[in-house]
Amino acid sequence: MRRDFSVRSGEAELMDGLDTAYEVFRDCLTDLGRVNRLTLAHRPTIAYLETLRGIGAFDLDRPVEILDIGSGGGDLLRRIxxxxxxxxxxxxLTGLDLSPWSARAASEAWRGGPEPRWVTGDVFDHPCAADVIVTSLVTHHLTDAEIVRLLARMDAEARVGWFVNDLHRHxxxxxxxxxxxxxxxxxxxxRHDGPVSIARAFTVEDWRRYRALAGLSPxxxxxxxxxxxRICVSREPK
Known part of the structure; x- marks a missing residue:
């Protein structure tokens, strides 16, 4: 069947199922961590943080509060x-994820440094105030309306800035x-969810539309x- 890449796919991902056993979920997250390392998935997010550090945005009299929305197995927070x-x-550091298995898997995999606070909950129901909010390879799981809502939410609650890192639909x-x-x-x-994620992902024009609907300027x-x-969306320091 010929696939249409001009629009986002509505196909479901297996990882989003509510009846996945913990061991299956954990093993999938482990392989996703390998995928992320091989595909340099977290490099743009780290570069954004480095930019903020370089301009003095982290010159605070306390630790910088960083929230990762959709933290999964915690591999982005390990890099941070x-x-x-x-x-x-x-x-x-705080990791927020909808899955009831994520906190357990992330805590078991954590090595070195103070462990983040792992929170289970829906981003739209949970307080998200932080200095910096990041989210990586998560927005393609959302509907267009939810993405617009998330952008507005992050912009309202991030004290310094926010960064979205996701896939280019290609x-x-x-x-x-x-x-x-x-x-x-x-x-x-x-193997199933990776291609589906890409089919559910975005073009630059998609993000321009979401940005406008969220009331944000270029x-x-x-x-x-x-x-x-990858296509990334970043909020410059406020």
Whole structure:
């Protein structure tokens, strides 16, 4: 069947199912961590934090509060913790995820440095105030209306800035991931959900539309493509 990449797919991802056993969920998160390392998934987020540090946005008299929305197995927060330790930036980290299994999996996988506070809950029902809010490879799970709502929510509650990192909807990324996942022998959920995630993902024009609907200007929220097949949206320091 010929796939239409001109619009977002509405296909469901297996990881979003509510009846997944913990062991299956944990093993899937472990392989997703491997995918993220191989595809340089967290590099744009770390670069954003480095930019904020460089302009003095973290020159506070207390630890910088960083919230990761959709923290999953905690691999982004592990990267942030390592970056902060190397740069001498005191941080207070929080991971928020809808899945009841995420906090357990993330805590079991945590190594080194003060462990984040893991919170289970819906981002739209939970307080999100923090200095910096980040979310990585999460927004493609949401509807268009939810994405607009999330942008407005982050902009209202982030004291310094926020950063969205997600996939670029592109046929080369879709078919390339299918081949790579099969070659690497990743978890069946990952082999299924990876291409679906890309089909559910975005173009730059999608993000321009969401930005406008959230009441943000191009000056306030910058959209940029990042290698490989990423589109990021960042709020400049307030």
């Amino acid at each position: 913790s390592g970056w902060a330790a190397r740069r001498g930036v005191p941080v207070a 046929p080369l990324a879709f078919h390339g991931f299918r081949v790579l996942a099969a070659m690497m022998g990743w978890h069946p959920f990952v 000056h306030e929220a910058r959209i940029a493509r990042r290698f490989p097949f």
